[in-house]
Amino acid sequence: MFPSDPEVLIIGAGAAGIAAARALRAKGTSCLVLEGGPRPGGRAHTCTTLGAPFDHGATWLHAAGRNPMTPLAQGAMNHDEVRERHVWLGTRWADGAELAAIAAAEDRFEAALEAARTQPDRPVSEIAPRGGPWDETVIHWLCTQIQAREAEYLSAHDQADNALEGPNLLLPGGIGALVAGLAQGLPIRLNSRVERLDWSGPGVVAEGAFGRIRAARAIVTVSTGVLAAGGIRFTPELPAGHQQAIHDLPMALLTKFAFRCQDRLGIPPFHTLRRAAMPGRAGPMGFILWPFGRDHLFGFVGGEQAWALSRQSPEDTLRAARAELESILGPVPLGQALVTGWGTDPLFLGSYSQARPGGAGARAVLRQPLGPLRFAGEATALGLAGTVGGAWAEGEAAA
Ligand SMILES: Cc1cc2nc3c(=O)[nH]c(=O)nc-3n(C[C@H](O)[C@H](O)[C@H](O)COP(=O)(O)OP(=O)(O)OC[C@H]3O[C@@H](n4cnc5c(N)ncnc54)[C@H](O)[C@@H]3O)c2cc1C
Incomplete structure (x- = not known):
């Protein structure tokens, strides 16, 4: 069911990863999404435990006039x-x-x-x-x-x-439900946490309990909290500029x-x-x-x-x-x-990134391509940073 030899690996099935996978599918480029958790959607997650949809994460589509998810949100x-x-x-x-x-x-x-x-x-x-x-x-x-x-x-x-x-x-049905619906039919491998990512080339190799998967390129969409905590070990290490950008974009809660x-x-x-x-x-x-x-x-x-x-x-x-x-x-x-428990969940470690004083340029640095690697997500968004719409736009841009 999953492509054995994908051209692009996408790490994380939140809004950015799903948008990237949809954009690649539209271009006819094979991809595989490796998601560490048991569900797609990431920080967009709707549950019905209380008898009606409730969003654990993203609640509103802000700035609806320029939000790329507005056209997808029927009934909002x-x-x-x-x-x-x-x-x-x-x-x-x-x-x-x-x-x-x-x-x-x-x-x-x-x-x-x-x-x-x-x-x-x-x-x-x-x-x-x-x-x-x-x-x-x-x-x-x-x-x-x-x-x-x-x-x-x-x-x-x-x-x-x-x-x-x-x-x-x-959204009456919840933003998480919208994002999960947009993930349908995509090649998303759940419970597949990437522990190591070798980008020494040619291409990339992702490793975890799932084994080793090779591809020509990777789009990494995990939060800056996960990156700062060393949730993925990169070989070689990320260059100083990208490391500084991750440091300058800590997670708020x-x-x-x-x-x-x-x-x-x-x-x-x-x-x-x-x-x-x-x-x-x-x-x-x-x-x-x-x-x-x-x-x-x-x-x-x-x-x-x-x-x-x-x-x-x-x-x-x-x-x-x-x-x-x-x-x-x-x-x-x-x-x-x-x-909600976003602060302690090792797949997130916070709710969204906020640039430190003096660190406003970090988003532009983090989104700069590094050979076969590219970071995308709410943290790389310029103008809708911290939002599900910003993450969506960045996933599309990376693809
Ligand atoms: C409480 C709360 C309220 C919010 N309110 C709003 C709001 O009202 N409006 C709004 O627009 N935004 C809101 N946001 C922010 C919005 O939810 C996020 O900006 C957006 O969903 C982030 O998407 P993303 O794809 O960048 O990252 P994520 O959704 O975090 O996706 C990354 C994915 O990577 C996975 N992952 C992590 N580590 C690994 C690994 N090692 N290997 C494989 N997979 C991994 C994660 O499980 C996750 O699914 C809110 C967030 C929270 C938490």
Whole structure:
């Protein structure tokens, strides 16, 4: 069933690997995808444990107007049109004027990022507006939560280069299900983890428990977390420039959790809850209630707090999430729950890459071809970095 003598080996069956395999198939070039895990999709993964589709990884197709996956996403809905924002201030909800002031603080943050493009690259924490009543809240939401890494570790240039505008699309069936569907019929060998990759030439040889497979070229789509941890041993070693690029693109961590809850608490679907940052309290988490009118809510915790929780048990994350939710809504009759484990899974070791301050050029370096080797994935994307659409475009480009 699998080609015995493929021209191209693709390592990893996430969005980038699947896009590369589809593009090669369209060109009539034989390829084989070696996937270390038991399923295709990688960081796009939909499960139905809670009785309805829930995405463990990618949730939205951002920047839908320029996202290469938009034309593939039948039935997607524009979340921006139904999203209602509610911000808890500790004892009451923010009123209309306060919500407008928060939106204005977000606009000032985005403008500061844009302005930072013309200066030497610095940490986002150094260019972000400070001193206003909402600035700390906005920095927490836009950096620690959405980018899953604290502002002091983020390159302002990389953030500006990869800023994501709307529309943000949600898929009723899940992004993971979409990506897995696009993998159908492709030559993907599951549970085939590549441990060594010899590119001393001619061609490449991949080795693992599956044996040895030779090809003329390889496209490597594993995360920079896997690369940095030595998940694949390269012979010869990667050149210094590529090693530096991997170092400069460390993985951030966003953990998602979800709870079943049949009592809708009188709250309408798609209700979005967040709390303002408060001195002496851990940073706020974000919640989305009853997506598509379903009996569950889900939420996010990012950055150092997510890494700290990932070193504890999943129950600790769920306890923290529950405490955060109940500090806003009071007691909630939560049922079955789940929590993602991207930080500790050796096939990922984080959620998505974020360039270190001064490292904004690393994505362009990592995507430079190395003889028969080419790296592709969210980490090499220029403009949609960190996203499933960026990974898809990079897989196609590498092919
Ligand atoms: C919690 C979370 C929320 C997110 N939210 C969004 C969002 O809303 N919108 C968005 O666009 N993006 C989001 N993302 C990011 C998006 O999911 C990723 O950027 C994208 O899916 C990455 O695709 P990829 O092909 O580059 O890498 P991956 O999906 O990681 O694919 C690489 C594959 O390589 C495999 N692999 C690893 N090591 C080996 C090995 N040694 N041998 C063989 N195979 C190996 C892995 O199992 C994996 O399947 C989110 C991610 C997470 C984790």
